[in-house]
Amino acid sequence: MRFTIRLMPISIYEITKVEAYFSHMASKGFFVKKIRGNLVTFEKGSSEKTQYRLEPVKNEYEEPEQEMLLYYEEQGWKYICKTGFFYLYQSTRDNATEIHTDPFIQGETFAHLNKKLQFNFGISIVGYLIFGGFLLYSSFHYYLVYFNVKYISSVSNLILFPLYFFGIIKTLWDYRKMKKLKEQLESGIKVIHNGSYSPSFCEYFVLAIPWIFILFMVAIPRYSSNTYWEKNLSAYAGKLPTISIKALETSPDFSVKDSSDFSVEYDSNLATKFAREDISYISYHWSELAPDVYYIGDQGKIEGKESTDQTETYEPFLETEYYRMRFQFLAKVLYKELLDNKLHRNHYEKIQYHELTQVEFDEATLVLADGSQMLFARIGEKVVFIQYHGQKDLETAIDQIYKAIIDFEKA
Amino acid sequence: MAKKAFEGLTESMYYILMAFSKEEMCGMDVTQYIEDKTKGRVKIGPGTLYTILARFEEEKIIEETAVEGRKRIYRITERGVQMYEDELLRLKTCILDSEEGDL
Structure with missing residues (x-):
């Protein structure tokens, strides 16, 4: 068995696009085995028409119940893995019944996810105010330029500020997206699972921004101490x-x-x-x-x-x-x-x-x-x-x- | 505006209650019953089925009677029967209203 690890080029909350991306990879013979953060492990096999579905979890600390898996398997859906707040299912059957046939009931499955994202957003705001406030106070209250050139690390620390801000905006963005989807489902509008996906380096670039920041934070003090x-x-x-x-x-x-x-x-x-x-x-x-x-x-x-x-x-x-x-x-x-x-x-x-x-x-x-x-x-x-x-x-x-x-x- | 759970039954909920009103059964039997009854018009996906069963059990509309391997057998409770009959009456009234025509 040959495994390949790839960076997922889309946020997990772009549900239909992620499903389309996995189907696109399956058409090239790469089948999802597990997901850790933004890293996806694919297993190489023969290309096959495959559908994927992401389902919100009821409890992020537990695997799906056996009774639930039985229903899914009987209707052609195989459980692949859990990633964050989602379970991933895969089907190679053309006649597999769609996992959700009632949008109102599907909307209910997003309730837990929405509460969690709302909580995360609240926590990140509080954290940002405390941490960001302290960071700004310590940076600007004292002699900003003088301390930076004398003690080196402060500018690197300031990089945390936009990084944290980026995290908050993303949490808000994800929360709003899921809230909108839940409202759409509860209004009786079904999810259309034919989302298109086309590889774009721009998405990789956006995902790379936090890593670039972190790299700078590590590299700058190291370079300074080496010189x-x-x-x-x-x-x-x-x-x-x-x-x-x-x-x-x-x-x-x-x-x-x-x-x-x-x-x-x-x-x-x-x-x-x-x-x-x-x-x-x-x-x-x-x-x-x-x-x-x-x-x-x-x-x-x-x-x-x-x-x-x-x-x-x-x-x-x-x-x-x-x-x-x-x-x-x-x-x-x-x-x-x-x-x-x-x-x-x-x-x-x-x-x-x-x-x-x-x-x-x-x-x-x-x-x-x-x-x-x-x-x-x-x-x-x-x-x-x-x-x-x-x-x-x-x-x-x-x-x-x-x-x-x-x-x-x-x- | 979004419909609140159990203020009115969705089509899937109604057919699932209808299935349990006939006899005790497991989830897969429910799916099969509905497909046969509606001649394939109404399909219940596994996610929808599991979510409804879990909510019905939580709200004591159905209850578990046996476990066979990974299968769980359920039966409808008195509250479930009442809910099903209320919905049936509501639907019949709707049809009668519509058939009577304008006054």
């Missing part, structure tokens, strides 16, 4: 989209902190793990909204020189976040969100804004927040955030920063 890398800054030979801390700290006693400054014995894995907090590092990741994101930490020290908190070692550091966004409008949004997020999240006591207009950036703001200097800047679709903890003036290095970004772009 991620992180290195010690001393081991990185490429150009940087920022200045080195040495451009600010010009004292001859200044030295850059690296792995040798660890208090524990150096371990490359440990260094990577703690790089962000203890030594100079560079990391890269990709996201769907920002194809290039770099985080750079540059830290140094001058032994014997007091820092602002009167400790004996002065340890300035420069942190950079660089984003090349997919579109310029996203960069404009990110620029504003960065300004808001970086300054409000940390609850600084005193913040001084200085909008820079005499510079080559499209937008730039220098901020002094407590003891920290920050530069927020944008050139086209590129956004940079630099935070400097040290005793020099970051404003003196603005032109160098601009040049570093332009040079980085060319490289």
